[in-house]
Amino acid sequence: MGPSRNWKKTLGGLSVFWLMAQAQTQSTPTASSSSSPPPQYTLPVSANEAPPVIPNIRDPLAVDAQTACPGYVASNVKQTASGLTASLSLAGHACNVYGTDIDSLNLTVEYQTTDRLHVEIVPTHIGAGNATQYLIPPSVVAKPGVEESNAESDLEFSWTNEPSFGFEVIRKSTKDVLFSTKGKKLVFENQFIEFASPLPENYNLYGLGESVHAFRLSNNYTKTFYAADAGATTDINIYGTHPFYLETRYFTQSPSGGLSLVTTNEAEPNKNYTSFSHGVYSRNAHGQDIVLQPDGITWRAIGGSIDLYFFSGPTQPEVTTSYLKAVGLPALQQYWTFGFHQCRWGYKSWSDLEDVVDNHIKFGIPLETVWTDIDWMLRYRDFENEPVGFDYEAGNSFLQRLHDGGRHYVPIFDSAIYIPNPQIESDAYPTFDRGNETGSFLKNPDGSLYIGSVWPGYTVFPDWLSEGAEQWWIDEMVLYYQKTAYDGAWVDMSEISSFCVGSCGSGNLGLNPVHPPFALPGETKNPVLKYPEWFNVTNTTEAAAASSALASFSSAYPAPTSTGTASYVRTTPTPGVRDVNYPPYAINNVKGPLAVAAISPNATHADGTLEYDMHNIWGHGIIKATYAALSKVFPGHRPFIIARSTFSGSGALAGHWGGDNWSNWPSMAFSIPQALQMSILGIPMFGSDTCGFADNTDMELCNRWMQLSAFFPFYRNHNILGAISQEAYTWASVIDASKSAMTIRYQLLPYLYTLFYHAHTAGHTVMRALAWEFPNDPSLASADRQFLLGPSILVIPVLEPGATSVNGVLPGLIEGHEKWYDWYNQTAVPVPSQVNTTIDAPLGHIPVFVRGGSVLPLQQPALTTRDARQSPWDVLAALDKDGNATGDLYLDDGVSVQPNATLTAEFTVQQRKLVAVMNQGGWVDGNSLRNITILGVDSVRRAVKFNGRPVPRRNVHLDEAKHTLVVSGFDISAWAGDHWTLEW
Template identity: 75%
Template structure:
C-alpha cells in the first residue's frame, strides 16, 4: 500500500532533492480543527528537477565519444578464459570517470549456463560495493567444476574495439552481440549494447505494468519506486532478466530461416528457439529496447551476464531459476481466497466480515489488516482502540478453529520517538538502535525520513545485528498476536520526504505525513470506473453529484513543469550519488524523491545508491528467517512488494497499488505472466482494484478472473466503497461460480507449485510457452494457461457479453479443448479468433485434451476442501490419451515427513495410476472418475480388474461423457489402481 493516484496533487509531480538533514521551518499545520499535530510540509519532498537522459536533447551519446577497450593477455582456465581490457584511447568521462583497466572472465559454468564478467582490475575494499553485490546477499549460482560441454559459444574481437558474441552452437544463431559497439565503463556509468533481430519477441525485465511482449520502442527503468501500478514506469521491483523467442521456418534441406515479419502463414511449419539473458546488476539503470538493439545503461555495478541457451522456454526458466533461486513452496491454505482492505477498524469488524462470507456461503480463507491495526502506524504495536492485545487472542483462536488465518501488514520504516517526550517511547526503535540496526547519514548520525508514523528510521540489512533484531521483534509480536504470515509493504524503500528531513525535527514527533489521508479535508472523493453509469446508473448519478460538490469546495491546482533541469558534470574520481551525471528515467525524477536518499549509508560504508534495488530483497530474507524462528517446521508465508531476482525463494508478490478500472484488470494478466517467468509464481492483483471505487460489473468480472491466479485477494483503499464479494448479489453468484472451480482444482494447483519449487516449472503460463510453434501467440496476453491443462479466457471489457478467444491447435486438429461447464469438446471454429458467449457472471474456462486432473470438492475453507472425496477428471486427447500428476503432503511442513506422488496415464481406454507412497496415507475416498471425449465404451467397465455395477456407470453418448461412481476408500492405499471402459 503506497500513494494512491488520488493523492497525485501532493506527491505525483515531485522531482527533487534537498540537502541531507535539512530542517523544516514551516509553521506547524493542523490536520483537523481538533488537532495541532505538526504536518511535514509538502516542500520536504521537493527539490530541483532532472530530465532523463533518454529525453534530454542535450544528452551526449557515449557511443560517439568514448573509445571502447582493447582485449589482451588471454589466459585459459579450466572453465573458460580470462583477459585484460584496456581503454582503447583517450578517456571520455562522459557520465563519470573512466576505468582504465578491466578484467574479463568467461566461464562455461554448466551445459546450460555461460557466465561473462567484466569488473575493474583493481577493486579495493573501500569501493568494491560500487561494482559487485555483497557476497551472501543474493543466491550464488552453483558451478560445475570443469570440462563442461556447453550449448553456447563465446567469441570476441578487437576490431574496431573489444566486442563479443554469444552463439548457439547447434544453429550458429547469434544470441547476443556487442560487436561494432563501444563498451563504456565508468565509476557512475556502464553501457553496452547488443543487436537484436527485426520484430524481436522479448519478455521479462520486470517489474512493469506493460504488455507481455515488451516491444521495440520501450525503455525499462530499474529503480524501485513507490509509484502505484501505472503503465510504463518503474514500479516496485527489479528483475533484469529477459527471455527472447525466435521463430523459424524449416526448408526441405532442414535449414532454419528466421521469421522477422509479424505476418505468419497458418499453413507454414514453424519452430521456435528461446534463450535467456540475466544481467546481475542491482544499480539503477535504463534498458533501451530499440528497433534492432537492446542497450544497457547502469549507474554503477559491473557487467555480470548469464546466458541460458534453452532452447525452449521451460528450459530457459529452469536454467535461470537454478541460478537465482527456486520459488518457495507455499502452504496449502495460502491458495484459498483472501480478504483485506485499508479501513477495517477493529477485531470485531474483521469477525463480521468473516461471518458475512460464511453467511453468504462464499469461500474465504484469510482475513488481512492494512495499517489500521497499528498504534499510530507503528510496527508491532496493536492499537488498543479496536485492536487491543487481549481481544486478538480470542479472535484469532476462533479464526483458527474455523480453519482460517490472519495476516497483518508490516511496514518497512520504524518510528523514531520524540527525545523530549517520555510518553512517546517506542521500545522497538530503542532495541534496534542499540543493535546498530538503522541506516545512517554520511556523518554517522541516524538517517530519519518520513513514512506513515511520522519521522522514521530504516533497517540496514548489511549491519550485523539488524536481522536478529528484526527476528526478535517479529517473534515478540507473535507472542501477543498469533499471526499466520507477514505482508511486507513500502519496501522500495519509500520515504515521504527527501533526505534526512527529520534529523533536526524529532521534538515535533509525532508528525503527520505531508499529504491529506483519506477522509481528511483536502483529500478528493474517489472516482468510479469509466463506463460506470452504463450498469450502475443510480449509484453513478450520486457519485457524479458528490464529486461536483467536492470540486467546488476543494479546487485543485496542477503542478507546473520546470524548464530548467539539474545537469551535473563528472568530477574525476568523485561520485555524485544524489545527482549522478546520467539521469535514469525514474518516475519520481531525482533518486531521492519519495525514497531513501542515495547517500544514506550502510554499516560497512556501502551507500544506498549501490543497494537501493536490493533493499526489499533484504527485508524478505529477514522476514523469512523470522517466521522460521516462530514456526521452525512450517513454510513461511510472506507477501512482499519490492523484489529482486531470486526474491521468489522467500516470498509471494502482489501487483501493488492498482486502480479500480478496467485497464488495471487487463494489465494484471501480463504482469502475472511476467512474474511467473521471473520466478515469483505466487502472484495476484488487488482484486476489484485498490484505489478509487469499484463497481458491481468490474468486481464481478475481476473476482472471476483472479480466481485463476495463484494468489487471490480482494483489497481496497480506505474511503472507497466496500467491495467484499458479498456486497452485490451478482458478485456473490459470480464469485461462487469461479471459486467452485478454483477449489476443485486446488490439488492440481498445489502440484503445480510443487513442480515450480522442485523443477522450476511455471504455474501461470503464456500461450506462447505452451504452444511454441505458433508465432501468432507471441503477443497473446488476454488469456492464459494455469499449468498445462486449464485455459482461461476472461471478459476484460465493460458492458461485454461475449469475448474473443483463441484455441491453439484446434483448427489444425492437433488439440481438443473441453468447455468446463458443459463437459463437451468445443467445435472447430472457422477462424482462430473465436467469439465466445460470456454473459455477466460467466468466465470461460477450458480443459485441454490429454489432461488428467485430480479434483476435490469445493468448500468454504481449504481445510474442508482438503478433507473431501476425490474426483478424477480425464479430458481425452484426439488420440484417446491423457496424462496427469498429483503431489500430496501435509500442506505445511518445510520438510514433510510423509508425501504421496501419483501419476495418471490413459491409453487404449484404460486409466492407470502409479502411486509412490512416501509415508502419506490419503484417507479421503475416490468418489467418481469422469471422462470427457469418450466415443464408445465396452461392457463391462472394470475398476482394478473387477466389474463395476451398471447402476454406477453413466454414459452420455451425445456429450461423449462417461461417469463412473466408485466410492473407493482404498484407492490411494496401494501401488496404484486402474479403470477400463
C-alpha cells in the first residue's frame, strides 16, 4: 500500500526518511471487498510520532535574534487624519536567523477611538514570497477600524530611529509608559516576528488565555499559542488562543502631587492607593510564544503580522468593555442554559438518559439539560445515531417527554468527518459524500483529500475557507434535527485534533474504520482509574470497590513519544522558502512538532492558505458555522453552543467549558482562575467539568465541587467512560449539598440573566476577580481562590480535602468601606480582627455573602428554569454603610436574538425608601411580588408604607437582633406599572 508515499506528500523531505521507517508498521494486506468489515485495524503508536524538536526557549544552541538582527529604520513618515503612516526598511544586513528577513515594511498608526490605539506593521509586498505573513480577513476575525477621527485619546504614540526603529505608547494623564519597543530590535522574517516591551517590577498581568495557571500570570512563564488537544493541564498550551492581556498598576500620591508606582509586595495595609489598568491585543493567529520574564514581555510569532491594539482604560471594566467591543460582545445566552446540566461519556441509551432525569426528579435535584458524549453516534460519526440505544423512534418519544417537562437535550458534535471504506458497501456515509461534492474538506498540497484519524477512524476535516463548507455544515445540522430534536450543540476536538501525523489515511482507506493508536477508557487492557487524594479517609466504602473502575485518562491522551536515540530537528532557513512542518523557530508546543496530534501545517485550504496560518482559528471557524446552522434550525433564537477551541471574539457566538480536567482538588481550585481568565477574554459562559472528568471522583470532592460550580455561569457535571458514576444523587450528602447551592443559584437566575444582558450590551464581566471590584487594594491583585458573581455575590469555597473552614477575605470590611451580609442568616458580618479571616464551612456548606449596597430581584427555586420563571418575586435589599443600595433587572422571552418585548427595572434605596422604576418594553411578567427584605435596618421610625399607603402590621416583621425588615402581603404583579415604592 506504500504508506511512506503519504508521509512524504504531507510532511516534506526533511523528515521523510525517519517517517518512512516509523510508518512501515502500518503496512498490512489490502482489505478484501466484502459486505462485512474485517477485524478492526489499530493505528500503531508510531502513527502519531514525528522527529522531535526542542523548543527555542530551552535550546542551548538557540540564536538570540536581538543580537544577530539589525532592526529597522523608519522613513517617509506622514501624518493622517487618524494618526500616521511610515515605511520601515532593514537597518543593516539581513540576519535570516529564523526565516528570511523582509526588507520593506509599512507602519500604520490609528487613534481609532478615545480609548483605542492601533499599531500595525505589515510587509510592503504581500504575495507568494511573503506567504507566511497571512493577514486575517475581517470576515474571519473582527478587525476594528477608525470610529472617531482625531479622537482625543489618553494614549500617545511616539517613535525613534535610535539606535533602530522602536515605538512607545504612553498614558498622557500619568506620563506612564505602557508599552515600549525602544531599545529593542524589531525582527520581521517570513517565519519569525519578535518584539518586546519592558514591564514594571512584580507586574500584575492577566489574560493571554487559554491556560490553566494562576489568575495573575507569573513573571517567569512562557505562554504558547498553538491550539492543542492536551487536556486541562497546568502551564501548557491547550485549546484556545486569546492574545490579549490586561495589566494593572498601583500608585500612591507623592508629596508633590504626582503619582508614584508601587509594586504589590511594597503595598502597605490600610493605605489608600490608586490603580490604572490598560489592555493590549495582538491580532495574530499564528503559533506564538509570549515570554514573560521579570523585566518584561517578548512576543515571538512564526508568521502573521504585528497588529496591535492598545486600550487605555483606565479601569478594568473600561478596558474589558473596549476590548470586547473590538472583538465582539459576549452572546446573550438563552435563559434555560443557566439551569443545571448533566452529562457523561458512558450514557449508552435514551433509557439511560431517562433514568438520569427520573432520578433528579425523585431526589428533588434541579435538572435542565441532559447531554450525550460520543456514545450517541453510530461508530462515532456525526449526524448518525447508534441504532442500539439511540434509535430515532425511541428518541423522538423521549425528547417529547423531556421537552414537555421543560427540559432540554444537547449532543456532542465532533469536528472530523469519517471517510468511508470504498471496499465495504455498507460503510457508506452520505454526510461525507455531500461534503466532498461541495469541496468542503481540507486538501493535501497536491490537491488530494487530507485524511487524518480521529474517533471514527480515518477522517477528513472541514475547510472553513472554502465556499461550500459552511452551507454543507448548516444542511447537515438541519437534516439531523429533523431526526433528533436537539436544543444546542457541543463542539469538540476543534483544535483541530488528529490522532496521527500527516495524511495517514491516504491510500489506506481499505482499513477503515481504524481504531485510534491508544486504548479507549473502559477497554480491559487499561489500568484502574485513580481516586483523588484523601479518598481512603473520607470514602472507605468506595475505596473497597475501586478495582472495578477501568482505564486511566492518560492512556486515552498519551504524550507523544520518540526513540531515545532520535536527535532534535533544527531547521536551517532557506531564503524565500518556508518550512511549515518544522519552522526554524520551534515554539514551546506541548506536543512537540506541530503535526503531532493535530492536522499537519501544510494541509491546504481552498484559497491556498495553509493550516500553518490558520491553525489557531480553525475552532473559531466551526463555531461560526455552527452558529449559522443553529440559526437556521431555530430561526430567531439565540444559538446555544459550548465549544472547546476558541479565539478572540468566539464569545460573541459561543460558550466554553474548561476541557478535560481531572477528578482532583487542584483541578477544582484551578477552575476559578480559568473562569476569571475567560471572563476578561469575553467568554463569560464558562464552566468546568464539575466533579472532574478523568479518573474517579469521590463524595467529598463532588460535594464541594457541585456547590462551587453552582455559582459559575455554565453549570455541568461530566465524567469519563469507565469511571464511577458521579451524578449528584450517587451520594446522600452530595444530594443535600447540591440542592442547598442550587437553591441559591435558581433564586439568583434573574440576577445572572441580567448580568449577561450587561455583558452582551456593554461588555461587563459576569464572574469577577476581587482585584477588579476593589481596584485600590493591591493585596487582592493575585486573589483567585474566591470570586464575585457580578458586583453583589461573594463566594468563598473550600478547595482542600478534609477542611471544615476556609480562610477568606471580605474586601473593605475591616477598613470600614464595605458591609457584607451572610446569605444564609441575612445578618451583617462582624468586622474581623484581621483581613484574612477564618469562616466556618463544614461539608455541604459553601460560604456566600451579599455585598452591602445591592438590590437583588429573586424568584423561587424550582426543578427547571421554566418553572422558576413562573414563580413569585422577592426583592432583597442589602444596605451599605450609609443605608443606600442599587440594583437592576432585565427580562425578555429568554430565547430571541432580537426580542420584540422587554422589561427593565431600576432599584434605588436612599433615606429609608426603596424605589423600583420600570421601563415597560412590552414584556409582561404576571408573577406576583411575594416579599421585600431589607438587610441592615436598625429600626423602623415610622409606619411602613407601600406606594404611600400603610402596610398592615401583620405583614411587617422587624428582626431587631438581625437588623432585618421583611414586608409581605403584596397583592400586585411585581413589575406592573411604571414604579412602586416602599418606605420604612
